[in-house]
Amino acid sequence: MTPRERTDVRRLPEKQVRDVATLHAILDEALQAAVGFQVDGQPFVLPMACARDGGSLLLHGSTGSRLMRVLATGAPVCVSVTHLDGLVYARSAFESSMRYRSATVLGTATLVADEEKLHALEVLTEHLLPGRWAELRAPRARELAATTVLRVPLDEWSVKVGDGFPDDPDEDLDEPVWAGVVPMRVAYDDPVDAPDLGPDRPVPPHVLAVTSGDGS
Amino acid sequence: MTPRERTDVRRLPEKQVRDVATLHAILDEALQAAVGFQVDGQPFVLPMACARDGGSLLLHGSTGSRLMRVLATGAPVCVSVTHLDGLVYARSAFESSMRYRSATVLGTATLVADEEKLHALEVLTEHLLPGRWAELRAPRARELAATTVLRVPLDEWSVKVGDGFPDDPDEDLDEPVWAGVVPMRVAYDDPVDAPDLGPDRPVPPHVLAVTSGDGS
Numbered sequence: 001m002t003p004r005e006r007t008d009v010r011r012l013p014e015k016q017v018r019d020v021a022t023l024h025a026i027l028d029e030a031l032q033a034a035v036g037f038q039v040d041g042q043p044f045v046l047p048m049a050c051a052r053d054g055g056s057l058l059l060h061g062s063t064g065s066r067l068m069r070v071l072a073t074g075a076p077v078c079v080s081v082t083h084l085d086g087l088v089y090a091r092s093a094f095e096s097s098m099r100y101r102s103a104t105v106l107g108t109a110t111l112v113a114d115e116e117k118l119h120a121l122e123v124l125t126e127h128l129l130p131g132r133w134a135e136l137r138a139p140r141a142r143e144l145a146a147t148t149v150l151r152v153p154l155d156e157w158s159v160k161v162g163d164g165f166p167d168d169p170d171e172d173l174d175e176p177v178w179a180g181v182v183p184m185r186v187a188y189d190d191p192v193d194a195p196d197l198g199p200d201r202p203v204p205p206h207v208l209a210v211t212s213g214d215g216s
Numbered sequence: 217m218t219p220r221e222r223t224d225v226r227r228l229p230e231k232q233v234r235d236v237a238t239l240h241a242i243l244d245e246a247l248q249a250a251v252g253f254q255v256d257g258q259p260f261v262l263p264m265a266c267a268r269d270g271g272s273l274l275l276h277g278s279t280g281s282r283l284m285r286v287l288a289t290g291a292p293v294c295v296s297v298t299h300l301d302g303l304v305y306a307r308s309a310f311e312s313s314m315r316y317r318s319a320t321v322l323g324t325a326t327l328v329a330d331e332e333k334l335h336a337l338e339v340l341t342e343h344l345l346p347g348r349w350a351e352l353r354a355p356r357a358r359e360l361a362a363t364t365v366l367r368v369p370l371d372e373w374s375v376k377v378g379d380g381f382p383d384d385p386d387e388d389l390d391e392p393v394w395a396g397v398v399p400m401r402v403a404y405d406d407p408v409d410a411p412d413l414g415p416d417r418p419v420p421p422h423v424l425a426v427t428s429g430d431g432s
Contacts, residue, residue: 031300031303031314032298032300032314032316034250034252034261034263034296034298035261036250036252036259036260036261036294037259038254038257038259041254041292042292042294042322043252043253043254043259043292043293043294044252044294044320044322045250045251045252045261045294045295045296045320046296046320047250047296047298047316047318049314076257076258076259077259078252078258078259078260078261079261080250080261080262080263082248082250082263084247084248084402087247087344087345087404087426089345089348089407089410089423091352091353092352092353092355092359093337093341093348093349093352093355093359094355094356094359094362094363096341096344096345096348098247098248098265098344100248100263102263104260104261104262106258106260121309125309125312128303128312128314129303129305129312132305132309132312133309135393136307136308136309136391136393137307137308137388137391139308139309139310140310143308143309143310146310147310165408165410165411165412166410168412172353173412173414174414175352175353176417177351177352177417177420178407178409178413178417178418178419178420178423179409179410179412179413179417180407180408180409180410180413180419180423181407181408181410182404182405182407182408182423182426182427183404183405183406183408184402184403184404184405185402185403185405186300186400186401186402186403187400187401187402187403188303188398188399188400189398189399189400189401190398190399191305191394191396191397191398192381192396192397192398192399193394193395193396194305194381194382194395194396194397195381196381196384196389196395197394197395197396198389198390201392201393201394201395202394203394203396204393204394207305207394207398210303210398211398
């Protein structure tokens with residue numbers, strides 16, 4: 001569970017974080033990951049919903065998707081998750097940057113077997129929509145058959161965190177400009193009923209918890 | 217400026233959008249992109265700041281970064297931008313999804329020449345920190361030398377938008393659960409001064425405009 005040479009951070013190595021708790025926290029806050037694979041030397045990157053399941057990351061998609069078919073053959077994959085946490089206004093364009101937390105996982109995906117698929121879909125659903133799984137009907141056999149779930153082990157990874165203030169050189173500190181950070185976050189607005197929602201279907205507490213969870 | 221075969225959307229093709237204005241809008245809202253490349257068959261995906269400059273996308277990074285060196289050789293690249301706009305609560309796990317807007321650009325990057333670099337950095341800075349460029353000192357020669365800027369033409373791309381409500385089959389409409397959408401957005405909080413900020417350096421209006429721009 002330690003980063004290896006090819007995942008060592010080369011740029012701004014002081015921003016590399018090596019503890020697995022930070023990796024897990026970054027992944028656990030992510031609803032989607034950028035998943036990279038290559039076909040005949042052409043890289044492709046596609047966004048996919050993701051959820052951590054212990055020491056691995058679950059991805060799911062349609063059984064018919066090219067990405068799923070390529071990855072299920074054991075092709076190398078790179079999964080990238082990034083959270084932007086703020087705009088960093090330095091005294092120069094050169095030092096201006098962003099606050100961010102990013103995780104990169106290299107590895108090979110394996111197909112989640114049929115007998116594990118229900119568990120994997122529960123983990124994914126509960127990660128994306130916490131509290132929802134228990135109130136939904138069970139998946140139908142044809143829905144399970146139409147869904148591919150992949151598991152990527154969290155064996156080879158790197159994490160980079162930029163969480164500070166502008167790091168201007170001394171010679172720039174007297175520049176006549178403001179310097180600081182504008183924090184960013186994801187906010188959730190009030191739930192909107194589906195147009196075809198029937199009567200007596202109130203918004204459940206777990207949905208209200210998502211909406212109020214951003215502190216705004 | 218039209219998508220080609222290898223960028224055609226294969227899954228949920230009804231979500232593919234082919235007009236360039238939507239592509240531009242998605243890119244113009246993005247502060248970072250997931251940039252994919254491959255080395256010896258291993259895909260890598262790294263987050264990078266990005267900005268559209270007319271019919272191309274600018275990326276910048278350190279002259280010493282591996283990504284920059286690989287891409288500057290004319291290696292194939294894939295740039296992916298995704299905005300999550302909401303959680304879609306359907307009546308089944310299978311139909312549950314997210315609202316999103318995603319753009320994928322395939323191509324080859326070219327190095328921005330020295331004489332264009334200042335323009336490119338202005339475009340990047342003004343995209344990420346609107347209004348900031350004019351109040352900053354000019355970049356120093358060694359800062360320009362330490363920065364590589366790449367340009368990826370927006371020639372081959374695809375856009376996918378999921379902006380609707382749950383699309384449950386009729387047989388599920390009587391399920392005894394709420395269904396609907398929880399909208400998501402990026403919110404900006406109040407600016408925080410740098411700890412080493414000198415006196416008489418008020419937060420400029422362009423920064424306050426970012427903070428108030430999220431409507432909260």
